[in-house]
Amino acid sequence: MSPLPEINLAIHHPPRGGSDRFALAVTRLLRFVADRFFAKRYGHRAIVLETVAAVPGMVGATLVHLRCLRRMESDRGWIRTLMEEAENERMHLMTFLEICKPTLFERLIVLVVQWLFYLGFFALYLLSPRTAHRLVGYFEEEAVISYTHYLEEIDSGRSANVLAPAIARRYWDLPEGATLRDVVLVVRADEAHHRDVNHAFAADLGGGAPGDVAPYPWHAPEWDAEADALEPAHAPLAQG
Numbered sequence: 001m002s003p004l005p006e007i008n009l010a011i012h013h014p015p016r017g018g019s020d021r022f023a024l025a026v027t028r029l030l031r032f033v034a035d036r037f038f039a040k041r042y043g044h045r046a047i048v049l050e051t052v053a054a055v056p057g058m059v060g061a062t063l064v065h066l067r068c069l070r071r072m073e074s075d076r077g078w079i080r081t082l083m084e085e086a087e088n089e090r091m092h093l094m095t096f097l098e099i100c101k102p103t104l105f106e107r108l109i110v111l112v113v114q115w116l117f118y119l120g121f122f123a124l125y126l127l128s129p130r131t132a133h134r135l136v137g138y139f140e141e142e143a144v145i146s147y148t149h150y151l152e153e154i155d156s157g158r159s160a161n162v163l164a165p166a167i168a169r170r171y172w173d174l175p176e177g178a179t180l181r182d183v184v185l186v187v188r189a190d191e192a193h194h195r196d197v198n199h200a201f202a203a204d205l206g207g208g209a210p211g212d213v214a215p216y217p218w219h220a221p222e223w224d225a226e227a228d229a230l231e232p233a234h235a236p237l238a239q240g
Ligand SMILES: [Fe+2]
Pocket: 050, 053, 088, 089, 092, 143, 191
């Protein structure tokens, strides 16, 4: 098993200027809506919110890619970082799908929210990439808090500490007897890394100095290729 990285749970970027305040206000509004809708249903919350969390990395990667082509300049490693973030968030989703199943209503919400959020985030990234990364940094601060609450639910016995699904054991190199608690710990460490990376990108775009970045947990490389080899039903997708 790979060691769990030490992370600082308390990081909050104090807003500086209108761009940061806008990003924080949007985050607080969405947090309020999520709290009302999901309350303490942390498994369902994780599933729906991870479908949203996996969008910004792909939008950012696309728009940075296009900008680098137009300007004929280096991406300084941003594209791979953002695509890795998108894949990692998708793996969070695939993991929590093994823990609980979304309701039909939640699936409908995901359909609507994906369109709204994709278009809205795309427009924001076109207008102000700095604000877009700050927004994701604040989203990730909230994700760290939410997963801390999820851990408290598990520790209090209100959520069953079931065995970790095989997909999670493989992706994070968890031992055979690993549990949901171990999964939430590595997911929270992922979110802390995304938090710091996005705040650092926002700082870079604003001409500031990027802060420290929480270390990323170990992840299985080339997950999708290996998964396709294991599950023939997915092969046509990979080849298509
Ligand atoms: Fe996530």
